Structure formats: structure tokens, C-alpha cells
Amino acid sequence: MISIQRPRRSVLYMPGSNARALEKGRALATDALILDLEDAVSTVNKVEARGLVVKALNQGGYGNRELIVRVNDLDTVWGQDDVRAIAKTSADAILLPKVETAQQIKSLIDLMDASGATQTMSVMCMMETPLGMLNAKEIAAASNRISCFIMGTSDLVKDLHAQHTRMRLPVITSLGICLLAARAYGIGIIDGVCLDLNDDEGFEKSCEQGLELGFDGKTLIHPKTIITANKTFGPSSQAIEKAHEIVRAFDDANDKGQGVVVLNGQLIENLHAEEAKRLIALSDIIAELEQNT
Numbered sequence: 569m570i571s572i573q574r575p576r577r578s579v580l581y582m583p584g585s586n587a588r589a590l591e592k593g594r595a596l597a598t599d600a601l602i603l604d605l606e607d608a609v610s611t612v613n614k615v616e617a618r619g620l621v622v623k624a625l626n627q628g629g630y631g632n633r634e635l636i637v638r639v640n641d642l643d644t645v646w647g648q649d650d651v652r653a654i655a656k657t658s659a660d661a662i663l664l665p666k667v668e669t670a671q672q673i674k675s676l677i678d679l680m681d682a683s684g685a686t687q688t689m690s691v692m693c694m695m696e697t698p699l700g701m702l703n704a705k706e707i708a709a710a711s712n713r714i715s716c717f718i719m720g721t722s723d724l725v726k727d728l729h730a731q732h733t734r735m736r737l738p739v740i741t742s743l744g745i746c747l748l749a750a751r752a753y754g755i756g757i758i759d760g761v762c763l764d765l766n767d768d769e770g771f772e773k774s775c776e777q778g779l780e781l782g783f784d785g786k787t788l789i790h791p792k793t794i795i796t797a798n799k800t801f802g803p804s805s806q807a808i809e810k811a812h813e814i815v816r817a818f819d820d821a822n823d824k825g826q827g828v829v830v831l832n833g834q835l836i837e838n839l840h841a842e843e844a845k846r847l848i849a850l851s852d853i854i855a856e857l858e859q860n861t
């Protein structure tokens with residue numbers, strides 16, 4: 569089944585309190601922006617940041633970029649007012665931090681509905697605590713308004729008393745659990761951030777690892793990493809050419825009443841044709857968005 573609503577190769581965080589970053593986001597080649605009201609904003613700037621984010625959203629100019637606002641936890645003094653304010657904007661999604669239960673999602677949706685959010689405004693979940701990992705399935709199943717999981721590997725490493733390593737073995741089980749839950753319930757899933765801005769090679773490797781694991785894209789903290797994320801998570805022209813070849817070979821085999829075919833020494837079955845079609849659909853959607861952005 570092919571169900572790609574939009575590409576999320578690169579998803580850039582920006583502090584909601586940083587007017588310069590909010591302005592720059594209008595021209596950056598990122599698929600999505602997370603306008604952050606939570607951890608990137610100090611407590612003294614929380615209310616001002618909310619105002620800046622609402623103003624930026626109302627001004628528009630972000631083209632086709634998916635606009636996600638990360639609100640504060642609903643139990644904080646800012647969380648519910650964040651949701652009330654963002655519900656009235658044209659943001660595409662509200663991202664709830666530190667999701668651990670399905671009830672948190674239900675409470676968020678009740679508040680969004682009561683605050684006048686459109687039904688097209690989706691919900692995203694920060695998956696970043698040990699309890700969140702253990703409840704990933706229940707969270708994914710909580711509502712069909714959930715469009716995406718976003719891994720919060722910094723909080724996770726902290727809560728696990730683990731360490732940040734290049735190949736991320738300390739969080740690999742958690743990444744796998746969330747990938748299983750997201751794919752089982754047909755929702756998107758984006759990998760966590762790479763904190764070392766001086767390690768370009770390490771960043772590239774973590775993107776490649778994310779792609780191999782099955783993530784749709786990577787969350788980013790700096791614009792200089794957008795190109796690498798887009799390149800890694802977007803299908804290359806060779807991959808697309810190969811995908812078309814697979815679809816053609818499989819269709820020809822089907823026309824002859826065959827369920828399988830060998831192409832360049834590789835067995836091609838229906839599942840390979842489906843994956844090839846997914847890549848072609850992703851590439852088409854990226855091309856369309858890039859043309860209109």
C-alpha cells in the first residue's frame with residue numbers, strides 16, 4: 569500500500585523566541601519546520617515566543633513547508649495556552665513533548681477541538697521517555713489524528729542514563745520499538761537530532777543509519793545539515809531509474825501470468841514492485857513540492 573502524504577526528509581527545529589530563525593525558515597530548503605515553544609525556549613521567554621510564533625504563522629510565507637509547533641507539556645503553566653493559541657493558526661500540526669500515554673493525546677485533541685482547530689490540524693508525538701517507549705503501541709493507536717512520531721533521543725539518552733555514541737547502540741531498541749509502532753499504525757516517523765554540529769561525517773552516517781532503519785527523515789538543529797538530510801532520505805535518480813525498471817519488469821511478468829521475475833540476477837516479487845512504487849511516489853511528491861515552493 570502506498571500512502572505518502574508529504575516528504576519529511578528534513579525537519580528543522582527553531583526556537584520560537586528567535587525571530588531571525590523564524591524569518592529564515594521561509595527560505596530554507598527544509599521539508600518541515602518545528603517552531604519550538606518547549607525546550608529551546610527559556611522560561612522567561614515562553615509567553616513572548618508564543619506570540620512570535622503565532623505572528624509568524626499568521627504572516628505566512630512558508631510555502632509548502634510543513635509547519636509544526638511544539639507546545640509545552642499540557643501540565644505546565646504554558647501548555648494549554650500554547651494549544652489554544654496555535655489551534656487558531658494555519659499550523660499543520662501540534663507536536664506534544666514527552667508523550668507517555670494515549671490519554672495525553674486524547675486530552676490534547678479535546679483541547680484542540682474546543683479551541684477551534686480544524687480537523688486537518690494533525691497531532692505529532694515526541695517519543696523521548698522510557699515510559700513512552702513501553703507504551704508506543706498504545707500511543708500510536710490513540711487517534712487517527714496522529715500523523716507522525718518524532719524521536720527525542722536527547723531526552724531519551726538522559727533518562728536511560730545512557731551515552732551518545734556514533735552508532736547509537738544505547739537507543740537502538742527504543743528506535744526499533746517506535747518504528748514498529750509507527751509503521752503498524754500507518755503513521756510517519758522522524759529520527760532524532762545529532763547534537764555535534766562539528767561532526768559532518770558523523771551526521772551523514774547518522775542519516776544513513778536512520779534511512780536503513782526505516783525513518784522518513786531526520787530532525788535537525790541547524791540549516792547547514794538540511795542538504796545532507798534531503799539527499800540521504802530522498803531517492804537518488806539511480807534509485808528511481810531502478811524502481812521504474814522493477815515496476816516494468818514485474819508488470820511484464822504479470823501480463824505473462826508470472827508472479828515473479830529475475831531482473832539483473834535479483835528475484836523480483838510483488839513486495840519489491842510495491843516498494844519501487846513507494847519510492848516513485850515519494851520522488852514525484854518531492855518534485856511537485858520543490859516546483860511549487
Ligand SMILES: CC(C)(COP(=O)(O)OP(=O)(O)OC[C@H]1O[C@@H](n2cnc3c(N)ncnc32)[C@H](O)[C@@H]1OP(=O)(O)O)[C@@H](O)C(=O)NCCC(=O)NCCSC(=O)C[C@H](O)C(=O)O
Pocket residue numbers: 580581582583588589590592593604607608694696719720721722723724760761789790791
Ligand atoms: C545551535 C544554534 C543555537 C546555533 O545558532 P547560531 O550560533 O546562530 O548559528 P550560526 O551562526 O551558525 O547560524 C548561521 C545562520 O543560520 C541561522 N540559524 C541557525 N540555526 C537556525 C535554526 N535552527 N533555524 C533557522 N535558522 C537558523 C542563524 O540565524 C544564522 O543566520 P544569519 O543571521 O542569516 O547568519 C541554533 O542553530 C539553534 O538554536 N538551533 C536550534 C536548537 C533547538 O531548537 N533545540 C531544541 C530542539 S532539539 C530537541 O529538543 C530534541 C528533542 O526534544 C530531544 O529530546 O532529543
Ligand SMILES: [Mg+2]
Pocket residue numbers: 607696720722723
Ligand atoms: Mg526532548
